[in-house]
Amino acid sequence: MATELTPHAAMSLTEQLPVLQVLVPFMAAPLIVFLGSRGLAWILAFGTSAAAFVIAALLLGQVLDGSVISYHIGGWAPPLGIEYRIDAANAFVLLLVSGISAIVLPYARESVASEIPRRHHTLFYACYMLCLTGLLGVVATGDAFNVFVFLEISSLSTYVLIAQGSHRDKRALTAAYDYLIMGTIGATFFVIGLGMLYMATGTLNMADLADRIADQGANRTVVAAFGFIIVGMGLKAALYPLHLWLPNAYTYAPSVVTSFLAATATKVAIYVLLRFMFSVFQPTFLFEGNTLEFLIIPLAVLAMFAASVIAIFQTDMKRLLAYSSIAQIGYMLLGIGMLSQTGLTAAIVHLFNHGITKAALFMGVGALVFRAGGSFFDRIQGMGKTMPWTSAAIVLGGLSLIGVPGTAGFVSKWYLVQGALEKGWWPVAVLIVASSLLAVIYVWHIVETLYLKTPAKDIAVGEVPNSMLIPIWIMALACIYFGLATDITLGAAQAAAKGLLAGSSGMLH
Amino acid sequence: MADGTTFEYIVGHANYWLFSVLMMTGLYVVVARGNLVKKIVGLNMFQTSVFMLYISTGKITGGTAPIFPTDMKIDPAVVYSNPLPHVLILTAIVVGIATTALGLALIIRIREEYDTIEEDDILAAEKLMAAEDDKLHGESMGGRA
Known part of the structure; x- marks a missing residue:
């Protein structure tokens, strides 16, 4: 297959970046297990995440101008061989995933030590690396079946990571089990959809799929495949009525796992939805346009309100934030449903901004749990006085969650409202603002609890170690930075949206 | 038909x-x-x-x-299944x-x-735990845990 056109005949390290992005964490996982040393495990995991972040940044630099990197695994040319395909959309998500991982890991050291028994630490980091591999692989690959394989790598390790919360609360086990059942149903639906696509087109390469579907147009097999893929990925992304696994999983998982997953896992699923909706299937197909307009948008709006209202009535801060995540996914889906450059840009920017916001907030809660031993409001009340730095970071994250001007959350919501107005959907624009007001209520609950109540008596006083505090503040400051300097995120998101809207022509070789 | x-x-x-x-x-x-x-x-x-x-x-x-046969002499008349x-x-x-x-x-x-693998029993146990949480953490908050 490898002809004279084989693009990486010249073998320089830069040209191997797409595969290294996935291979580096993938090799780190078994290495951690073989070395079997607790100290080395963390160092390796952190070094690997940092390396992955550097690779992702280099890749994004290469594709920001709208170009596409096509990497042929083993020199086998696509569509027969497996292709890794990097464009602005997935380089941006790669940067988010690896960046969050690199910032969460320094925080992990103390937090994991306090929440998980020592003998599990080595395997915990190995599992974490596998999860990172899976998430990066899903995003990097250009082969549809490869998406399924990496998805399962990340999902299986996620179930294990969530179950580690059982040392604090045994309900983590049932949460992990429920997620395993629902996640597997979702992944199997996805793979049924891929099977139908393969029947209809005879290929699994995404670019090739896009060409052939565009040629033959819609038929019942393709439509059924679309349905299966949307439902399967919808389960993974916690699309509103399919979100039932999420609140318990986020509440009972160890703080580190929740911070990492909330910022990355659902975002990666959203990315896959984007990729299939825009690159593989064409939005111009009637069935897809109808699905988005009459199914996804109403569900997204419902999520924005229902999940926010539920969040208001929570007395456990972790669970409150979990419900808020479901609501925020509604915003992303709403942006996707607009099918316009502005809407899609808003969805992709929100994907990033919400990722950093939720990472800051969940790490903040983890720090409170580190001192207070629980995330119920009566445990953490008054912590604004005993832990001023952590609490201040949580407030910054909360402001970004609401979308106060000057924070990252504002930028994405601003674009979302603009997208709605462009379409002439002013009621939707009003709904976006109204649901943000619900966010004001639950964020105020947090602020009130932290600052206006007296602390519980039996709580260890004092800030968390710096190794935890600094990552929290990096994320909190990122929420502000990306709210003021919007060139990086908006530039990347606009390039990504343009590439996606170009449809299959954006995927041509 | x-x-x-x-x-x-x-x-x-x-x-x-x-x-x-x-x-x-x-x-x-x-x-x-x-x-x-x-x-x-x-x-x-x-x-x-x-x-x-x-x-x-x-x-x-x-x-x-x-x-394929080991000598790689492939008879074009033979139809192969898709592997x-x-x-x-x-x-x-x-x-x-x-x-x-x-x-x-x-x-x-x-x-x-x-101590059980029946979903009903587990749900009952978790309901009890939630009620305990409620009592412990909910009352002072005036809400439900």
């Missing part, structure tokens, strides 16, 4: 009918059964049905096993085994902690 062709259509798609039946049975078992192990068995059936769907697509009428679905399903089988193993491992841990 004439009667003969309808019959052929139904019989000719036997694999696909079976796929649908197996898939729905598996999904039903996952939803309807309260025993955690039975749920995993249902999940297994559900996944296995997909293996059948894929492998059925690889079969070509009159096709033989897709193995790709088999390879894909090999991967999916591995994923299925991993899922089953992990599910069963979780069930063991759940049994250690809850």
Whole structure:
């Protein structure tokens, strides 16, 4: 297959970046297990995440101008061989995933030590690396079946990571089990959809799929495949009525796992939805346009309100934030449903901004749990006085969650409202603002609890170690930075949206 | 469609009918059964049905096993089955085994902690725990935990 056109005949390290992005964490996982040393495990995991972040940044630099990197695994040319395909959309998500991982890991050291028994630490980091591999692989690959394989790598390790919360609360086990059942149903639906696509087109390469579907147009097999893929990925992304696994999983998982997953896992699923909706299937197909307009948008709006209202009535801060995540996914889906450059840009920017916001907030809660031993409001009340730095970071994250001007959350919501107005959907624009007001209520609950109540008596006083505090503040400051300097995120998101809207022509070789 | 062709259509798609039946049975078992192990068995059936769907697509009428003769003298008249679905399903089988193993491992841990693997009992136990949380943390907050 490898002809004279084989693009990486010249073998320089830069040209191997797409595969290294996935291979580096993938090799780190078994290495951690073989070395079997607790100290080395963390160092390796952190070094690997940092390396992955550097690779992702280099890749994004290469594709920001709208170009596409096509990497042929083993020199086998696509569509027969497996292709890794990097464009602005997935380089941006790669940067988010690896960046969050690199910032969460320094925080992990103390937090994991306090929440998980020592003998599990080595395997915990190995599992974490596998999860990172899976998430990066899903995003990097250009082969549809490869998406399924990496998805399962990340999902299986996620179930294990969530179950580690059982040392604090045994309900983590049932949460992990429920997620395993629902996640597997979702992944199997996805793979049924891929099977139908393969029947209809005879290929699994995404670019090739896009060409052939565009040629033959819609038929019942393709439509059924679309349905299966949307439902399967919808389960993974916690699309509103399919979100039932999420609140318990986020509440009972160890703080580190929740911070990492909330910022990355659902975002990666959203990315896959984007990729299939825009690159593989064409939005111009009637069935897809109808699905988005009459199914996804109403569900997204419902999520924005229902999940926010539920969040208001929570007395456990972790669970409150979990419900808020479901609501925020509604915003992303709403942006996707607009099918316009502005809407899609808003969805992709929100994907990033919400990722950093939720990472800051969940790490903040983890720090409170580190001192207070629980995330119920009566445990953490008054912590604004005993832990001023952590609490201040949580407030910054909360402001970004609401979308106060000057924070990252504002930028994405601003674009979302603009997208709605462009379409002439002013009621939707009003709904976006109204649901943000619900966010004001639950964020105020947090602020009130932290600052206006007296602390519980039996709580260890004092800030968390710096190794935890600094990552929290990096994320909190990122929420502000990306709210003021919007060139990086908006530039990347606009390039990504343009590439996606170009449809299959954006995927041509 | 004439009667003969309808019959052929139904019989000719036997694999696909079976796929649908197996898939729905598996999904039903996952939803309807309260025993955690039975749920995993249902999940297994559900996944296995997909293996059948894929492998059925690889079969070509009159096709033989897709193995070339060692001397590589390939007779163009010989029709080979499509090997790709088999390879894909090999991967999916591995994923299925991993899922089953992990599910069963979780069930063991759940049994250690809850002393039961019946969903109803677990839900009852968790309801009690939630009520305790409520009492402990909820009252002072004026809300529900």
